[in-house]
Amino acid sequence: MPRAFAVVMAGGSGTRFWPLSRAARPKQLLALAGGDESLLAATVRRACAVVAREDVLVVTSERLADAVRAELDLPAENVLAEPEGRNTAPCIGWAATRVARSDPDAVCVVLPSDHHIGDEPGYTAALTRAIEAAAAGDIVTVGIRPTRPETGYGYIEIGETIADGVHATRRFVEKPNRQRAEQLLSGGQVLWNSGMFFFQAQRMLDAIDAHLPGLGVTLHRYRDATLEAEAALVRETYASLPSVSIDHGVMEKVDDVAVVPADFGWSDLGSFASAYELAEHDADGNVLAGGVAHDARGCYVRAPEGKLVALIGVRDLVVIDTPDALLVMPRERAQDVKAVVEALRETDPDRL
Amino acid sequence: MPRAFAVVMAGGSGTRFWPLSRAARPKQLLALAGGDESLLAATVRRACAVVAREDVLVVTSERLADAVRAELDLPAENVLAEPEGRNTAPCIGWAATRVARSDPDAVCVVLPSDHHIGDEPGYTAALTRAIEAAAAGDIVTVGIRPTRPETGYGYIEIGETIADGVHATRRFVEKPNRQRAEQLLSGGQVLWNSGMFFFQAQRMLDAIDAHLPGLGVTLHRYRDATLEAEAALVRETYASLPSVSIDHGVMEKVDDVAVVPADFGWSDLGSFASAYELAEHDADGNVLAGGVAHDARGCYVRAPEGKLVALIGVRDLVVIDTPDALLVMPRERAQDVKAVVEALRETDPDRL
Numbered sequence: 001m002p003r004a005f006a007v008v009m010a011g012g013s014g015t016r017f018w019p020l021s022r023a024a025r026p027k028q029l030l031a032l033a034g035g036d037e038s039l040l041a042a043t044v045r046r047a048c049a050v051v052a053r054e055d056v057l058v059v060t061s062e063r064l065a066d067a068v069r070a071e072l073d074l075p076a077e078n079v080l081a082e083p084e085g086r087n088t089a090p091c092i093g094w095a096a097t098r099v100a101r102s103d104p105d106a107v108c109v110v111l112p113s114d115h116h117i118g119d120e121p122g123y124t125a126a127l128t129r130a131i132e133a134a135a136a137g138d139i140v141t142v143g144i145r146p147t148r149p150e151t152g153y154g155y156i157e158i159g160e161t162i163a164d165g166v167h168a169t170r171r172f173v174e175k176p177n178r179q180r181a182e183q184l185l186s187g188g189q190v191l192w193n194s195g196m197f198f199f200q201a202q203r204m205l206d207a208i209d210a211h212l213p214g215l216g217v218t219l220h221r222y223r224d225a226t227l228e229a230e231a232a233l234v235r236e237t238y239a240s241l242p243s244v245s246i247d248h249g250v251m252e253k254v255d256d257v258a259v260v261p262a263d264f265g266w267s268d269l270g271s272f273a274s275a276y277e278l279a280e281h282d283a284d285g286n287v288l289a290g291g292v293a294h295d296a297r298g299c300y301v302r303a304p305e306g307k308l309v310a311l312i313g314v315r316d317l318v319v320i321d322t323p324d325a326l327l328v329m330p331r332e333r334a335q336d337v338k339a340v341v342e343a344l345r346e347t348d349p350d351r352l
Numbered sequence: 353m354p355r356a357f358a359v360v361m362a363g364g365s366g367t368r369f370w371p372l373s374r375a376a377r378p379k380q381l382l383a384l385a386g387g388d389e390s391l392l393a394a395t396v397r398r399a400c401a402v403v404a405r406e407d408v409l410v411v412t413s414e415r416l417a418d419a420v421r422a423e424l425d426l427p428a429e430n431v432l433a434e435p436e437g438r439n440t441a442p443c444i445g446w447a448a449t450r451v452a453r454s455d456p457d458a459v460c461v462v463l464p465s466d467h468h469i470g471d472e473p474g475y476t477a478a479l480t481r482a483i484e485a486a487a488a489g490d491i492v493t494v495g496i497r498p499t500r501p502e503t504g505y506g507y508i509e510i511g512e513t514i515a516d517g518v519h520a521t522r523r524f525v526e527k528p529n530r531q532r533a534e535q536l537l538s539g540g541q542v543l544w545n546s547g548m549f550f551f552q553a554q555r556m557l558d559a560i561d562a563h564l565p566g567l568g569v570t571l572h573r574y575r576d577a578t579l580e581a582e583a584a585l586v587r588e589t590y591a592s593l594p595s596v597s598i599d600h601g602v603m604e605k606v607d608d609v610a611v612v613p614a615d616f617g618w619s620d621l622g623s624f625a626s627a628y629e630l631a632e633h634d635a636d637g638n639v640l641a642g643g644v645a646h647d648a649r650g651c652y653v654r655a656p657e658g659k660l661v662a663l664i665g666v667r668d669l670v671v672i673d674t675p676d677a678l679l680v681m682p683r684e685r686a687q688d689v690k691a692v693v694e695a696l697r698e699t700d701p702d703r704l
Binding site: 019292294306307311312314323325326329333340343347348351 | 371644646647655658659660661662663664665666669671673675676677678679680681682684685688689691692695696699700703
């Protein structure tokens with residue numbers, strides 16, 4: 001297999017998981033899919049099926065860098081700390097300079113750190129196929145076969161087969177409304193955009209030079225610096241980089257993006273409602289984590305070790321208890337946590 | 353006004369207020385009606401409008417005696433500690449021997465410790481009237497004018513007027529079912545039994561001798577003992593006393609019980625639903641105690657100081673948070689807390 005590096009993106013804040021996720025301990029550092037393993041640790045573990053552990057890079061914020069290093073058994077310099085978030089293009093570009101310094105032809109495997117994967121052998125197989133396609137010179141993404149007209153994901157329209165299990169892409173479609181999502185699904189030739197990307201380091205740096213030349217100039221300086229000089233350079237220049245996503249800034253502009261269609265029990269774990277769906281339920285459809293239920297159904301409870309949560313006569317409720325904040329809402333309102341967090345940013349920022 | 357002693361009954365466990373009320377800190381020690389004053393402290397404060405503070409006796413369990421003494425500014429010996437609960441007749445009888453030792457003709461004002469009183473001047477007036485009637489030799493109770501066919505209270509049928517604002521009683525009716533409660537109300541000559549009783553100490557001890565002679569024999573020994581000897585005697589004999597209520601054991605058997613009808617915003621604070629009713633609501637009908645609500649209505653929240661409770665999209669919910677236990681239920685299920693507490697008695701008794 002071609003040499004590959006994982007580039008794990010772990011800078012997100014995950015406000016829809018407040019009060020479990022906090023500014024200092026966001027979603028990717030939590031074990032939201034059950035068990036004890038954080039989403040980030042699971043991402044790195046799965047990546048190690050296709051890359052060597054010392055070839056895993058994690059990009060996160062300065063604020064989270066220590067927590068990320070503590071969470072993962074990686075060389076300290078493999079955790080890239082962004083002075084501030086500038087969306088995904090600078091983050092991926094910076095990581096690509098690191099890989100290119102070792103081996104310009106090595107494949108970068110860009111992975112979000114907050115997804116859940118149900119079928120890990122299927123995932124490894126899809127990654128392997130995508131790495132091989134990328135080693136042939138394409139920029140590659142993995143697309144998930146859609147199971148419903150989801151409005152929370154972007155879509156990819158696929159074109160002709162270009163290799164076994166690899167298709168050309170026709171275009172990227174941003175998160176659609178419900179009607180548009182149904183149209184896309186009935187067309188049949190669409191996949192969900194998983195946010196995973198595969199490319200040779202030099203290939204991406206060339207694409208950035210072509211389509212985001214301002215970013216490209218700075219990335220050349222990063223690449224030419226020593227590791228020590230790089231840190232100071234990043235701190236000095238990062239705020240001036242364009243805040244742009246890799247999708248908008250690069251993917252939509254290059255015409256040879258390939259896609260590997262796959263189906264490995266993928267979920268982006270977007271809210272407590274999806275955490276509930278993924279967890280194991282008792283006979284009443286509750287996820288109680290040691291609580292007691294008296295005529296309660298469909299509830300999702302999280303509480304600190306040793307705390308007893310008693311539910312009486314409630315249905316489809318989310319109850320998230322932490323030492324200093326408690327959230328209670330119907331499961332179907334799980335998206336509204338964001339609004340509460342925004343309000344707290346004004347009134348009680350220490351609670352975030 | 354005749355000399356009077358208050359006899360405050362504070363031995364209850366208040367399981368319907370779990371997890372706020374605990375075995376070591378039950379309902380009467382909590383500020384359930386809002387503010388910082390416990391129900392017991394409020395009862396004693398109100399009693400002091402009609403009796404001297406040193407003439408307030410509080411009967412509680414041995415387990416709670418220290419907490420009760422800490423709560424109240426009373427002489428230590430005024431807190432009578434029962435080795436075990438034997439219902440109200442032994443408790444009231446014991447307190448009556450204490451009063452009789454000082455003054456056999458003094459009036460005992462027996463008060464539950466877990467009620468809420470909305471109109472304190474009206475309450476003082478009713479107590480004054482009842483004390484005066486008791487000083488004339490009657491056993492007297494206060495009856496509350498009913499406002500609804502409540503099935504949670506006992507009723508008193510009233511007879512002819514025997515003095516200004518004082519009626520004879522025809523009979524005591526135990527907690528009725530709904531249909532019976534409606535019949536009682538449509539008859540018009542009924543009051544709710546408030547559980548407050550007024551009598552000269554000797555009058556009650558004579559009634560106990562007549563109707564509960566087994567209890568009477570032991571009470572004579574208490575009365576003849578010194579305060580020091582009494583403690584040992586109580587510990588030795590209390591478990592053998594008949595467990596019987598003053599209503600069944602005495603009230604229903606003496607034929608000259610009088611009743612003072614009154615209306616002073618009385619509530620027995622039987623559950624979180626009544627605590628909600630008594631508390632001050634915000635514009636959305638919530639009682640949040642510092643929490644935040646996003647499209648929530650009719651909710652009652654209690655949480656430790658410094659804890660933030662966020663509600664999203666819920667209606668008529670009770671959320672009671674404590675350091676080691678959390679309860680969530682609809683307000684209309686407030687009576688079911690008892691069932692959860694009974695189940696915990698088996699599985700997690702330290703949580704009670």
